Amino acid sequence: MKITREKWQTDFSEWFDWVLKEGEFYDYGRYPVKGVGVWLPYGFKIRRAVTDLIRNLLDSTGHEEVLFPMLIPEDLLRRESEHIRGFESEVYWVTKGGKDDLDVKLALRPTSETSITFMESLWISSYKQLPKKYYQIVSVFRYETKATRPMIRLRELTTFKEAHTLHETYEDAERQVKEAVEIYKKFFDELGIPYVISKRPDWDKFAGAVYTIAFDTIMPDSRVMQIGTVHHLGQHFTKVFDFKIQKKDGSLDYPHQTSYGISDRVIAALIALNGDDHGPVLNPKIAPIKVVIIPIPAKDDETNKKITDYCDGIAEELNKNSINAVIDKNPEKTPGEKFYIWELKGVPLRIEIGQREVNNNMVYIKRRDTLQGISIGRSELVQKVSELLMKISEDLKKNAWEMMKSKIIYTDDLDEAKKTLENRSGIVEVPWCGENDCGLKLQELTNSRVLGSPYDSARDVSNKSCVVCKKPAKDTLRLAKTY
Amino acid sequence: MKITREKWQTDFSEWFDWVLKEGEFYDYGRYPVKGVGVWLPYGFKIRRAVTDLIRNLLDSTGHEEVLFPMLIPEDLLRRESEHIRGFESEVYWVTKGGKDDLDVKLALRPTSETSITFMESLWISSYKQLPKKYYQIVSVFRYETKATRPMIRLRELTTFKEAHTLHETYEDAERQVKEAVEIYKKFFDELGIPYVISKRPDWDKFAGAVYTIAFDTIMPDSRVMQIGTVHHLGQHFTKVFDFKIQKKDGSLDYPHQTSYGISDRVIAALIALNGDDHGPVLNPKIAPIKVVIIPIPAKDDETNKKITDYCDGIAEELNKNSINAVIDKNPEKTPGEKFYIWELKGVPLRIEIGQREVNNNMVYIKRRDTLQGISIGRSELVQKVSELLMKISEDLKKNAWEMMKSKIIYTDDLDEAKKTLENRSGIVEVPWCGENDCGLKLQELTNSRVLGSPYDSARDVSNKSCVVCKKPAKDTLRLAKTY
The missing domain is CATH 3.30.930.10 (Bira Bifunctional Protein; Domain 2)
Incomplete structure (x- = not known):
C-alpha cells in the first residue's frame, strides 16, 4: 500500500x-x-x-x-x-x-x-x-x-x-x-x-x-x-x-x-x-496503546473461536511484558473498519490474526509508519514487537528531523528568501548586520516573522553582507511564517 | 519524653x-x-x-x-x-x-x-x-x-x-x-x-x-x-x-x-x-521523607568527619533500598533546633548519629509517633527501619480509628445527646422514626447538624423510640458539630 x-x-x-x-x-x-x-x-x-x-x-x-x-x-x-x-x-x-x-x-x-x-x-x-x-x-x-x-x-x-x-x-x-x-x-x-x-x-x-x-x-x-x-x-x-x-x-x-x-x-x-492521510503515527514512547490486535474472521464458528483464543494469548503475553496491547473484538465492525480507526488513532503496531496465522503458528504484524507487514513465528512475538517498537521510535525521530531540516534553507539572496517564504516552505536563514532596524525591515520585506539568531549553532558569515543594508554580516537571522 | x-x-x-x-x-x-x-x-x-x-x-x-x-x-x-x-x-x-x-x-x-x-x-x-x-x-x-x-x-x-x-x-x-x-x-x-x-x-x-x-x-x-x-x-x-x-x-x-x-x-x-504538640506525624506511606538523619557533633574535627561519613553511608544504604532519607548537615543549627523542625514536618523516623554510635557501629532511631528511641546494630539498618515504618503506619491507623470511635456515642436520651454535642465531643447517634420533620427538629434542639443515617452498619432499634416524637424508631441519625 x-x-x-x-x-x-x-x-x-x-x-x-x-x-x-x-x-x-x-x-x-x-x-x-x-x-x-x-x-x-x-x-x-x-x-x-x-x-x-x-x-x-x-x-x-x-x-x-x-x-x-x-x-x-x-x-x-x-x-x-x-x-x-x-x-x-x-x-x-x-x-x-x-x-x-x-x-x-x-x-x-x-x-x-x-x-x-x-x-x-x-x-x-x-x-x-x-x-x-x-x-x-x-x-x-x-x-x-x-x-x-x-x-x-x-x-x-x-x-x-x-x-x-x-x-x-x-x-x-x-x-x-x-x-x-x-x-x-x-x-x-x-x-x-x-x-x-x-x-x-x-x-x-x-x-x-x-x-x-x-x-x-x-x-x-x-x-x-x-x-x-x-x-x-x-x-x-x-x-x-x-x-x-x-x-x-x-x-x-x-x-x-x-x-x-x-x-x-x-x-x-x-x-x-x-x-499521513490515514492519520498520525504515535511515537511508541508515548502511545497509550502500543499494539492493536485484530482478528480476521473465518467462515465457521469453530475456527473463529480458535482465532480469538489465539489473539487472547498474544494480548496476554504482550501485556505481561509491559507492552500495552488491546484486541478489537467488536463483532459489528469489519476488519477494514477497524484498520481505519486504529490507524487514525496512530497505534504504532497492528497484529492481524486469521486462520492462516493460527494454522501456521504465525503472527502478522503491520507497522503504522511504513504500512509494511511481516510474518513472524509465534515464539518470536515479544522480541520482535519490542524491536519494532524501538525501530519505529527511532525512524519517526529520524524522519521528523530530516523533514524539518529539508525545510530550512540558508541564502544570502533576499529575493530567494522572499520567494521561499511566500511559498511557505519553512525557515529561511540570511546574513544580518546585527541591527534591530534591519531585522524589522526584513520582516516587512518578506512579510514574515523573525525567529531570531541561532542560539547554539552560529554560521560562519565572515565574508557575507547583511541582506538589507549590505554592511558586513555579524550573524544570521531566521525568518518564517509562524502560527 | x-x-x-x-x-x-x-x-x-x-x-x-x-x-x-x-x-x-x-x-x-x-x-x-x-x-x-x-x-x-x-x-x-x-x-x-x-x-x-x-x-x-x-x-x-x-x-x-x-x-x-x-x-x-x-x-x-x-x-x-x-x-x-x-x-x-x-x-x-x-x-x-x-x-x-x-x-x-x-x-x-x-x-x-x-x-x-x-x-x-x-x-x-x-x-x-x-x-x-x-x-x-x-x-x-x-x-x-x-x-x-x-x-x-x-x-x-x-x-x-x-x-x-x-x-x-x-x-x-x-x-x-x-x-x-x-x-x-x-x-x-x-x-x-x-x-x-x-x-x-x-x-x-x-x-x-x-x-x-x-x-x-x-x-x-x-x-x-x-x-x-x-x-x-x-x-x-x-x-x-x-x-x-x-x-x-x-x-x-x-x-x-x-x-x-x-x-x-x-x-x-x-x-x-x-x-501532638510537636507537630503532625505523617503516615510513612505518604511521607515525602521517611527518615531524617541528624549528626550529633563531637568536639574534634576528625571525629566529626567520621560521624558525617557514617551518616552518608546510612543515607546511601536507605535510599538504595527505596527508603527516602535525608541528612541535615546544616552547620548553623544545633541538633535541638533540627529535632524541632523535623518533628514539625512529621518525618516518621529520626536517626541520631554521634561518637558513640560510630564507635560501637550502632544506629540510634527515634519514632516520631511515640518519641521512643532504640539502638540497633548498623547491619540491621534496612530491615529495622522497614519494620518500624510499617509498624508506625499500622499504629497511626489504629490510633486514629480508636480516637474516632471513642468520640462516637450512642444514646436514646435527648438530654445526653444535647449535652454531648454542646461539649463538642464528636458524633452522637440517636434512635429516629425516619421522618424528616423529626430530623430537622433534632438539629434545632441540639444546635448541631444531622449527618444522616448509617450507610452500612445499621443499629438494632427494634425496641427504641424516636428521641423527638417517641414513635417507634426505624433507624438512627448521627448528629455532630461540623466544619
Whole structure:
C-alpha cells in the first residue's frame, strides 16, 4: 500500500481537526466557549506521558513542584504592568462572586511571574537559600483575539508547565538558562520532536525579560510553531516587588530570575509531526496503546473461536511484558473498519490474526509508519514487537528531523528568501548586520516573522553582507511564517 | 519524653495553621486573595502521593481520566439551576476579556455536572457505549461566605477529584454508587484515615441528587469534617440536557448518572489526624521523607568527619533500598533546633548519629509517633527501619480509628445527646422514626447538624423510640458539630 501525505501537508488544519475529533484525542469546537477543548481519555493518556516525562526531568535536576493560586488580584498584576508592557490586553477578569461585585478584580493567571515573585519575597531573604527552582503544571488563560486552534492557540492552555528560578547573580541565572535549554533538548529528543533554538530578537522577547531563547519546530504545513521558551528575567520582577536578599558579601540586592515554559503545543507536535492521510503515527514512547490486535474472521464458528483464543494469548503475553496491547473484538465492525480507526488513532503496531496465522503458528504484524507487514513465528512475538517498537521510535525521530531540516534553507539572496517564504516552505536563514532596524525591515520585506539568531549553532558569515543594508554580516537571522 | 497533646486538641485551628506554615506544607493567608493557598514543595509531595493513589484506584476500576474546561458559560449553568437549586450564589463570574465585556458571562466551575453532561450528550447515543466512568483532578471555585480555613474551607479547591459516570438504568447507577463507596473505603484505609459513612438526609443532599452518601471523619478538636461524597444523580441532569440514549430494548430514555468527589480535605485529615504538640506525624506511606538523619557533633574535627561519613553511608544504604532519607548537615543549627523542625514536618523516623554510635557501629532511631528511641546494630539498618515504618503506619491507623470511635456515642436520651454535642465531643447517634420533620427538629434542639443515617452498619432499634416524637424508631441519625 502506498502512503499518501496530501491531506496531511496541504490541508493540515483540516487533517488535524479530523484526527483530534475522530481519533478521540481532544474534543474541540463543540464545547460552548470559544478557544477551549476537552481532553478525551485517549488524548489524556498522551498528555500524562508528556507531563510524567517533564516532571522526571525537572525533579531530577533540583526543581520543586508547587501549586500557586489561579487568581491574581488586579493590583498585583498591575504592579508589573506599570513597569513592563504586560499581558493586560489578554487577561480574563473575574468581577463577581455570587451576586456581589468584587472589591478587587481578579485575573485568571496568564502566567505566574507576579504571584510567584510576590511570595518568594516573603520566603527568601538570603543567598544561602538560593538557587530556588520551582515549577508548576497548570491551566493559564489568554483572551486571544487571533483565530484559535485546538491545542495550538487556545484561550485555556491546560498543560502549561512553567518553571521559575531565583539566583544570587546575573551569571547564576545565565547558567540556569543553559540548564533549562539542556533540559528541553532532552525532553524534545526523548519525544522525537525536532527543533531549532533561536535567540528571539529584542522586539519579540517576553515582557520583562533580558532575553528570550525559543524552541521552534516546523509543522507539516511548513509553518513554524514555537514549542518552548526560556527567559532570563534579570532583576525586572524582583525590582517591581522591591525584593532584596542578603548576598554573600553582606550587601543587599535584588536577586535574578529565569522562567521557562512549555504548553499543550508539545502534544500537538507529537500528534502532528509524523502522519499521513490515514492519520498520525504515535511515537511508541508515548502511545497509550502500543499494539492493536485484530482478528480476521473465518467462515465457521469453530475456527473463529480458535482465532480469538489465539489473539487472547498474544494480548496476554504482550501485556505481561509491559507492552500495552488491546484486541478489537467488536463483532459489528469489519476488519477494514477497524484498520481505519486504529490507524487514525496512530497505534504504532497492528497484529492481524486469521486462520492462516493460527494454522501456521504465525503472527502478522503491520507497522503504522511504513504500512509494511511481516510474518513472524509465534515464539518470536515479544522480541520482535519490542524491536519494532524501538525501530519505529527511532525512524519517526529520524524522519521528523530530516523533514524539518529539508525545510530550512540558508541564502544570502533576499529575493530567494522572499520567494521561499511566500511559498511557505519553512525557515529561511540570511546574513544580518546585527541591527534591530534591519531585522524589522526584513520582516516587512518578506512579510514574515523573525525567529531570531541561532542560539547554539552560529554560521560562519565572515565574508557575507547583511541582506538589507549590505554592511558586513555579524550573524544570521531566521525568518518564517509562524502560527 | 512525655507526649503532650494540648495544643493539638484544644487549639487545633492554631496548631494546624502553625504546622502548615512553619512546617512548610502550605502557605495560607499571605497571598493577597482570600481563601486560597500556595502548595509548597513539601506539601505538594504529599498531594502527589494522594493523587497517585486515587488515580491508581480509579484507573484499575475502569475509570478514564479526562480534562474539561474551567469556564462554564452562564446559560449552560443556568439550564441546571432552572431545574435544581444550584450553586449560583457561590459562583465566581468572569465578565471581561482584556478590555471587552464578554457577551456571555463565564463561571469558574464550582463542579462539572453540567459541562460533562452536555458533552456526554454529544458523545453517547446507545447503551452499548455504557457504562462510562470519567474523572478529573482539577481546581474548582466556591465564593464562600463562611470563614475560610486552609485546605478545609477554600475559595479555590485545588485538589478536587470529581468522577462522573453514566449508566443505562437506575440499578446500574446504584451499583456504581456501591463501587464508589468501596473505592473510597480502600482509599481512606490505605491512607489510615478513619471514617463513618452516612446517607445524608434529604434536606442536605447534593443539588440534583436522588441521594447522597458521605464519608465523615472527626478532627482533633472533635468537629466532624466531610471528606468524600457519592451521589446517585438519577436522570436529573440528563433530563435537563434532554439527553436520551437507545436502550437495550430499543426504546429511548434518559440515562442515569452518579458523581463522587474528594478534595484537599483528605490531605488536611492526613496531616491533622495524628499529631501532638510537636507537630503532625505523617503516615510513612505518604511521607515525602521517611527518615531524617541528624549528626550529633563531637568536639574534634576528625571525629566529626567520621560521624558525617557514617551518616552518608546510612543515607546511601536507605535510599538504595527505596527508603527516602535525608541528612541535615546544616552547620548553623544545633541538633535541638533540627529535632524541632523535623518533628514539625512529621518525618516518621529520626536517626541520631554521634561518637558513640560510630564507635560501637550502632544506629540510634527515634519514632516520631511515640518519641521512643532504640539502638540497633548498623547491619540491621534496612530491615529495622522497614519494620518500624510499617509498624508506625499500622499504629497511626489504629490510633486514629480508636480516637474516632471513642468520640462516637450512642444514646436514646435527648438530654445526653444535647449535652454531648454542646461539649463538642464528636458524633452522637440517636434512635429516629425516619421522618424528616423529626430530623430537622433534632438539629434545632441540639444546635448541631444531622449527618444522616448509617450507610452500612445499621443499629438494632427494634425496641427504641424516636428521641423527638417517641414513635417507634426505624433507624438512627448521627448528629455532630461540623466544619
